Amino acid sequence: MSAAATPVRDPAHQVPVLEVRGLTRYFGGLAAVKDVDLQVPEGAIFGVIGPNGAGKTTLFSMVTGSLAPSAGRVFFRGRDVTGLKAFQRVRLGITRTHQIVRPFRSLTVIENVELATRYGRRPPGTAAEARRRAMEILEFVGLGAQAGLPASVLPVGQQKLLELARALATAPDLLLCDEICGGLTDAETREVMDLLRRIRASGTTILYIEHDMRAVMSVCDRIAVLNFGEKLAEGSPEEIQRNPAVIEAYLGRGAAGVDSDA
Amino acid sequence: MTAAPTGTRTHPPRVTAARDLAAAAVLVAVLAVLPWTEWGNLRLLFTTLIWTTCSIAWNLVGGYAGQVSFGFAVFYGIGAYTAAVLITEAHVNPYLAFAGAALAAAAASLLVGIPTFRLRGPYFAIATIGINEAVRVVMNNMEAVGAASGYRVNEMVGGQRAPFVMAEHYLSMVVIFAVALLVSILVARSRFGLALTAIRDDEDAAADIGINAFQHKLAAHALAAALVGAAGGAYARYAAFIDPGGVFNFNNSVSILLMPVIGGLATVWGPIIGGAVYGIVQEELVARFSQIHLGLYGTLLILAILFEPGGVVGLMRRVWRALTGRRVQGGPVPARGVKA
Amino acid sequence: MGVIDVLNLLVASLLLAGIYTTMSIGMTIIYGVMKIINLAHAGFMMLGAYFVYEVFNRLGVHPILGALLAFPVFFLLGMAVHWLLVRWLPVSDQPTLPSLLLLFGLWLVLQNVGYAAWGNLDRSIYTDMTLATVRLGPLTLSVVQLVVFTVAVISVVLLQFMLTRTWFGRAVRALTQNPFAGQLVGIDTARMSRLSFGLGIAFAGLAGALLASLYSFDPDFGRPFLLRSFVIIVLGGLESFTGVALGALILALVETFSVQFVPAGYQMAISFSLLVVALLVLPGGVASLIERRGRTT
Ligand SMILES: Nc1ncnc2c1ncn2[C@@H]1O[C@H](COP(=O)(O)OP(=O)(O)O)[C@@H](O)[C@H]1O
Ligand SMILES: [Mg+2]
Numbered sequence: 094m095s096a097a098a099t100p101v102r103d104p105a106h107q108v109p110v111l112e113v114r115g116l117t118r119y120f121g122g123l124a125a126v127k128d129v130d131l132q133v134p135e136g137a138i139f140g141v142i143g144p145n146g147a148g149k150t151t152l153f154s155m156v157t158g159s160l161a162p163s164a165g166r167v168f169f170r171g172r173d174v175t176g177l178k179a180f181q182r183v184r185l186g187i188t189r190t191h192q193i194v195r196p197f198r199s200l201t202v203i204e205n206v207e208l209a210t211r212y213g214r215r216p217p218g219t220a221a222e223a224r225r226r227a228m229e230i231l232e233f234v235g236l237g238a239q240a241g242l243p244a245s246v247l248p249v250g251q252q253k254l255l256e257l258a259r260a261l262a263t264a265p266d267l268l269l270c271d272e273i274c275g276g277l278t279d280a281e282t283r284e285v286m287d288l289l290r291r292i293r294a295s296g297t298t299i300l301y302i303e304h305d306m307r308a309v310m311s312v313c314d315r316i317a318v319l320n321f322g323e324k325l326a327e328g329s330p331e332e333i334q335r336n337p338a339v340i341e342a343y344l345g346r347g348a349a350g351v352d353s354d355a
Numbered sequence: 356m357t358a359a360p361t362g363t364r365t366h367p368p369r370v371t372a373a374r375d376l377a378a379a380a381v382l383v384a385v386l387a388v389l390p391w392t393e394w395g396n397l398r399l400l401f402t403t404l405i406w407t408t409c410s411i412a413w414n415l416v417g418g419y420a421g422q423v424s425f426g427f428a429v430f431y432g433i434g435a436y437t438a439a440v441l442i443t444e445a446h447v448n449p450y451l452a453f454a455g456a457a458l459a460a461a462a463a464s465l466l467v468g469i470p471t472f473r474l475r476g477p478y479f480a481i482a483t484i485g486i487n488e489a490v491r492v493v494m495n496n497m498e499a500v501g502a503a504s505g506y507r508v509n510e511m512v513g514g515q516r517a518p519f520v521m522a523e524h525y526l527s528m529v530v531i532f533a534v535a536l537l538v539s540i541l542v543a544r545s546r547f548g549l550a551l552t553a554i555r556d557d558e559d560a561a562a563d564i565g566i567n568a569f570q571h572k573l574a575a576h577a578l579a580a581a582l583v584g585a586a587g588g589a590y591a592r593y594a595a596f597i598d599p600g601g602v603f604n605f606n607n608s609v610s611i612l613l614m615p616v617i618g619g620l621a622t623v624w625g626p627i628i629g630g631a632v633y634g635i636v637q638e639e640l641v642a643r644f645s646q647i648h649l650g651l652y653g654t655l656l657i658l659a660i661l662f663e664p665g666g667v668v669g670l671m672r673r674v675w676r677a678l679t680g681r682r683v684q685g686g687p688v689p690a691r692g693v694k695a
Numbered sequence: 696m697g698v699i700d701v702l703n704l705l706v707a708s709l710l711l712a713g714i715y716t717t718m719s720i721g722m723t724i725i726y727g728v729m730k731i732i733n734l735a736h737a738g739f740m741m742l743g744a745y746f747v748y749e750v751f752n753r754l755g756v757h758p759i760l761g762a763l764l765a766f767p768v769f770f771l772l773g774m775a776v777h778w779l780l781v782r783w784l785p786v787s788d789q790p791t792l793p794s795l796l797l798l799f800g801l802w803l804v805l806q807n808v809g810y811a812a813w814g815n816l817d818r819s820i821y822t823d824m825t826l827a828t829v830r831l832g833p834l835t836l837s838v839v840q841l842v843v844f845t846v847a848v849i850s851v852v853l854l855q856f857m858l859t860r861t862w863f864g865r866a867v868r869a870l871t872q873n874p875f876a877g878q879l880v881g882i883d884t885a886r887m888s889r890l891s892f893g894l895g896i897a898f899a900g901l902a903g904a905l906l907a908s909l910y911s912f913d914p915d916f917g918r919p920f921l922l923r924s925f926v927i928i929v930l931g932g933l934e935s936f937t938g939v940a941l942g943a944l945i946l947a948l949v950e951t952f953s954v955q956f957v958p959a960g961y962q963m964a965i966s967f968s969l970l971v972v973a974l975l976v977l978p979g980g981v982a983s984l985i986e987r988r989g990r991t992t
Contacts, residue, residue, distance in 0.1 A: 159559055178567075179563055180561075180563075180565050180566055183562075183565035184565055188563065188564070189563055195560040196556075196557075200552060200556070208553055209564040260563075262564070423792055423796065466971075470971050471974060475789070476790075477789070477795075477933075478974060481732065481970075482967075484921065485926070486967060488918065488919070489922075489968075490964075492962075492963045612796075646807075646811065647811075650806075651807075653800040653801065653806075653807065654804060656799065656800030657800040660793045661797070664793060
């Protein structure tokens with residue numbers, strides 16, 4: 094799909110980049126996500142928080158199409174994409190990173206990213222061009238020096254960055270980041286926050302799951318809180334921090350710096 | 356981690372492909388001039404080239420895409436019968452008949468691929484075990500092509516029975532082998548081949564960067580089937596007689612998957628080394644100890660999986676690494692945890 | 696076909712479904728817990744058949760008693776094979792290329808062992824039971840089929856009991872549903888794999904031993920039954936224990952009735968067509984009718 098296919102945006106009728114309505118997913122009897130509505134405006138960094146097992150990753154999987162919802166619909170720029178498969182949604186501009194890293198282990202770091210450029214939304218004309226663009230993206234996330242290494246030998250922190258690089262390489266309009274800072278040091282986390290801001294500045298809308306409260310509060314414009322699969326609250330970071338239900342369900346249990354996933 | 360030492364960088368793909376193409380050209384040239392020399396047993400080379408072509412083809416699906424098939428004899432047999440019927444009944448030019456054999460086999464590959472590749476899970480491997488037996492039994496009962504008693508291939512040239520020229524059979528097989536080798540080299544370093552590897556490593560993650568796994572697996576399978584079908588066609592014309600118990604034999608499927616595993620999965624040269632080793636083993640050992648060939652192949656498979664999943668090529672890389680003390684980088688080596 | 700014929704065929708299907716369930720359930724156990732397709736299943740079935748053949752001929756043990764003996768013997772054999780080979784395979788939540796190739800290699804070796812030990816002649820077991828029949832109203836039933844059916848059903852019922860009532864059974868079901876949850880609640884997955892592999896092989900041995908009373912066999916004996924097992928577990932939904940019984944019944948019905956219209960030579964083709972049709976119209980097996988799940992890609 095070419096760049097020209099991006100619809101002309103009319104600021105008077107801002108269609109949200111992503112809208113989900115009544116999204117629900119059952120695993121056996123358990124409702125991992127239950128009747129969730131969301132509207133993510135163009136250009137936002139939109140946080141999704143909630144305790145472990147709240148259904149955040151499941152929500153992401155339904156937005157990107159890797160998991161079929163039990164009920165509800167997903168709209169991308171007003172278009173119903175619920176029936177599309179994951180690879181088709183990538184070509185429309187929806188991409189994700191994985192909480193548990195999933196590099197292509199037999200490929201090198203740069204091959205991972207190159208492949209994503211060539212199957213993404215704006216495939217380059219030549220292999221050389223793909224390689225050049227992949228290298229640019231690797232340098233952008235700070236993996237330039239590791240380009241030639243097999244992806245399997247990277248430490249987990251760098252594999253998370255590779256997830257980000259690979260997702261970026263598909264030229265997404267909507268990027269879903271699932272806990273890319275888990276296992277990073279504070280300094281590295283700040284660098285990733287900076288990356289996210291720069292990605293947004295280049296026109297990509299970001300949906301962002303993270304456990305590190307400070308990171309989420311510092312970078313997000315708007316935050317939705319999930320608890321037991323349901324949307325508990327939504328608002329600006331200040332509103333969320335003040336919301337009694339959120340404090341009760343989430344912040345209240347382990348004070349401010351809630352533990353990240355084991 | 357600090358910056359990678361330059362020695363660990365891969366060669367840019369075009370350099371590797373160029374080197375492989377050069378080596379392939381030399382190999383094919385040597386094979387092509389053999390009939391005019393005193394060396395080489397053309398019949399043995401002819402059969403080895405057939406096996407090696409099948410080995411290369413299996414590697415596209417089983418090695419790169421990680422989809423294990425136990426049923427490649429089906430494509431071999433369909434190719435053989437298609438070419439045989441085209442030559443005998445329709446008097447088609449043998450080379451066109453080989454192309455027809457390739458097409459028929461590719462079409463047949465869709466029959467297994469479409470229902471199974473759509474799904475996640477082991478369905479493809481399961482179905483391939485069944486199809487081999489099912490097709491053989493159907494062919495055993497198909498009166499139109501002689502059923503179990505087989506089919507005689509009759510090639511006519513200008514109202515006369517075509518004379519048997521071993522060199523021509525052999526050279527036709529060199530051409531088919533060369534095509535298979537070229538396809539393999541091009542796939543290994545192309546976008547398509549990388550995507551197959553990605554699918555093998557993690558199909559979900561591949562879908563998440565825009566790869567249509569179903570379509571890719573189907574295409575790799577069809578490409579492989581076409582190559583095997585052409586080889587089957589060349590065999591039918593050479594043997595002048597085929598029967599279901601021969602071409603559709605389950606043991607052929609076993610041999611075809613054994614060669615790339617032994618030689619080295621997901622590499623360009625592994626399946627060729629495997630094919631050559633197999634050709635010799637088949638000739639020297641199996642002819643003499645036919646009662647142990649199943650056990651021998653089974654043991655080889657088990658040993659390879661447990662001790663050297665990279666096959667001969669993996670072993671050579673390991674030895675090279677030990678000798679030079681350097682890390683050697685080549686094509687993607689299948690990890691032990693490769694997804695099927 | 697008259698009503699009586701149809702009734703006879705229905706009963707024959709049911710009897711067949713019993714042994715088909717026993718035959719396939721071992722694959723389901725192993726797949727459920729380890730996500731390994733046991734391609735050596737057919738080899739162990741063949742060994743099971745020769746096991747009763749030997750204890751019958753050498754020791755005079757009745758083949759049905761021999762089949763019961765086969766169960767513990769093959770359980771131990773399965774655990775030994777697991778210890779020797781299978782435990783080295785990478786753990787995965789789906790079948791891996793090494794696991795397929797390793798067990799396939801094992802099948803080839805077992806087949807060769809069969810040829811080396813017993814040659815390629817057809818063998819069969821003949822007892823007083825073999826040709827005996829009983830009349831039940833308008834129906835004529837083969838005694839040996841009835842007995843085999845009874846043993847098969849008892850084995851499956853006992854398995855079901857064990858799966859629902861014992862600690863081991865609950866662990867098997869937990870791992871079948873979610874391989875990672877098992878580790879979280881402290882299940883010893885290595886031990887579980889060993890025991891489940893043993894159990895799966897025990898069922899393969901039992902099924903082969905029972906089939907030996909019904910059909911003649913040679914070292915390649917298991918292969919047509921392996922395909923049937925595949926059809927059954929695909930019909931059943933790969934991981935569902937109740938699905939297996941339903942799948943077995945469907946296959947038995949299709950086979951029994953199709954014999955009336957299709958030459959016997961095409962039996963394998965019928966099985967295979969059923970496999971393809973099942974994949975096309977019911978990709979998750981009959982179990983998916985009860986619950987739909989999985990990725991859309
Ligand atoms: N594939 C699955 N099968 C069964 N249960 C699942 C699966 N994926 C997630 N779950 C369950 O759904 C719930 C939500 O999980 P998840 O979306 O991963 O939560 P989060 O990302 O917020 O930590 C959890 O209870 C989890 O155990
Ligand atoms: Mg999560």
